[in-house]
Amino acid sequence: MITEVGSLTNSRNTISPYGQNAALTIRDSREREKKEMSDLNDRLANYIEKVRFLEAQNRKLAADLDMLGSKWGKDTFNIKQMYEAELHEAGKVVGETDIQREKVEDEIRKFFNELAAMRKKHEEAISGRNDDRNEIDSLLRTLGHLEGDIGALKRRIQNLEEGVSSIKKENRALIDELQRARTDLDQETLHRIDYQNQVQTIAEEIEFIKRVHDQEIKELQMLAARDTTPENREYFKNELASAIRDIRTEYDQITDVHRNDMESWYRLKVQEIQTQSARQYMEKGYAKEEVKRLRSQLADLRGKLADLESRNSLLEKQTQELNFQLEDDQRSYEAALNDREAQIRKTREECHALMVELQMLLDTKQTLDAEIAIYRKMLEGEENRAGLRQLVEQVVRSHGISQQNDIETMRIVKGETASRSAFQRSAKGNVSIQVI
Incomplete structure (x- = not known):
């Protein structure tokens, strides 16, 4: 192709203008086709490399599944005991949280009553102030x-x-x-x-x-x-x-x-x-x-x-x-009003923190209830292996999502220490997955 272009270049003087335009068009189209072929070759190489990587990853996942499948029957009882203990602790925490919530609600009602009394005193003070102003105006x-x-x-x-x-x-x-x-x-x-x-x-x-x-x-x-x-x-x-x-x-x-x-x-x-x-x-x-x-x-x-x-x-x-x-x-x-507003604001923040913590505990309880129900079904053998795999994957995903939400919420409410403890809690337990 280079030889042809060179010959075309050497014989420009003997070719008509229409021939020159056709030659240029052919050269441009060939260069464009060459570039497209190069791009397609690069894309094909990338696809082949991705396929090889995915095959290697599939082999690794298959090995992991084989390893988890070999351990599944051993850790089920341990997981059941662990989740029952955690469920029992969660029940205690929920009970304590209910008691604390009742106390907090009582305190909130008391604070609201005090706020109403303070508002009444505020209105009385404003009325007295207006009366004093009227008296001052009359005196003036x-x-x-x-x-x-x-x-x-x-x-x-x-x-x-x-x-x-x-x-x-x-x-x-x-x-x-x-x-x-x-x-x-x-x-x-x-x-x-x-x-x-x-x-x-x-x-x-x-x-x-x-x-x-x-x-x-x-x-x-x-x-x-x-x-x-x-x-x-x-x-x-x-x-x-x-x-x-x-x-x-x-x-x-x-x-x-x-x-x-x-x-x-x-x-x-x-x-x-x-x-x-x-x-x-x-x-x-x-x-x-x-x-x-x-x-x-x-x-x-x-x-x-x-x-x-x-x-x-x-x-x-x-x-x-x-x-x-x-x-x-x-x-x-x-x-007094600023102090009362500061107390009310502090109480609201504490109440909000307690409500967030309570909601976290309730979410954790629901998650644990769902996991316990799933593991009971797994232990009772009511599901086949394909369904068991789907349930395990769903449990793993929901447990990971709930633990991630717990981490984010605890970071907002109690800081990095609470988030680290939630992360450590999410790492508890062993999940075995058996490939069919």
């Missing part, structure tokens, strides 16, 4: 109302203090006005004394003028007495009497006018001073009464403010104590 609302009342009382006290200060200012103004009125009264008293002095001076002047006039009259009378003529005496006497009357009349008029003016002015001033003094006295009395009333009201408000502040501090202290108590109760409740 009361505290807010009291603070509002305190603020209103403080504003009212401030207004009253402002009123007291304004009344004090008015009182000082009234005192100043009273002082000015007293000063005016003193001035008017001085003016009255001055006027009285002036009146006395005028009266003395009038008296002096009167004496002067009397002296002049006497002199005129003496002059008139010297006159011897009766007509002259009468004339001068009449003139003198007329002048004296005129002077007296004028003097009386002037005196009356001055007296009336002084009396009216004095009465007017005295009345004004008395009226102003009475008004100032009444206003001062009113101011004193108002100041006294405001002072008593201010004292009452200060007493109420002190009571409200003490009550406010007491309520704040009670609120703080309730908050502390609530936090302590919450912490203790959470700690």
Whole structure:
């Protein structure tokens, strides 16, 4: 084939394009067929090798079966005794497990009762906590109302203090006005004394003028007495009497006018001073009464403010104590709840482990019961050899599967030590298989 390809290669120049394509196609198909033949040869060699291996394994298994068949009749009684002993032990274990299960169920019921009690206590604690919160909210609302009342009382006290200060200012103004009125009264008293002095001076002047006039009259009378003529005496006497009357009349008029003016002015001033003094006295009395009333009201408000502040501090202290108590109760409740949950979780884990172990024991018991039943049938000779072989193989497979499940379960529940013990247990006993 290589020679043909070489010749085809050497004669490319003389072959047409169609011939070249056909040659390439033939070459590719031959190479593909060669590769397929090589693969088929390899597969055939593998199959032959597998057949030889299986024949050797069959020969080995036949030898093992012959050996087991030779030992089958000897170990049957031993296997029966061993499985009866294991069955008896398994019965004891099942009884003990039932007792432990009852105890565990009692403990579980007790734990459930305790859990119900704890839940009830939890609900009561939550209810008490809600009641405490409601009480705290009501206390806070009361505290807010009291603070509002305190603020209103403080504003009212401030207004009253402002009123007291304004009344004090008015009182000082009234005192100043009273002082000015007293000063005016003193001035008017001085003016009255001055006027009285002036009146006395005028009266003395009038008296002096009167004496002067009397002296002049006497002199005129003496002059008139010297006159011897009766007509002259009468004339001068009449003139003198007329002048004296005129002077007296004028003097009386002037005196009356001055007296009336002084009396009216004095009465007017005295009345004004008395009226102003009475008004100032009444206003001062009113101011004193108002100041006294405001002072008593201010004292009452200060007493109420002190009571409200003490009550406010007491309520704040009670609120703080309730908050502390609530936090302590919450912490203790959470700690107790965590402990109880940990105990319940631990109990559930123990219960689960016991249930798993119980299930393992029950499975082992069922397996042992099945094996004992099979071996009883084998011992009684109720089955033929072919059926006995099938039963033995089934027992071996089921026993191996159950022991493997036991190993896995014990590894999950109790760890590697329990799995090793289960593996050692699975190795107990001798199984003989006889080939027909």
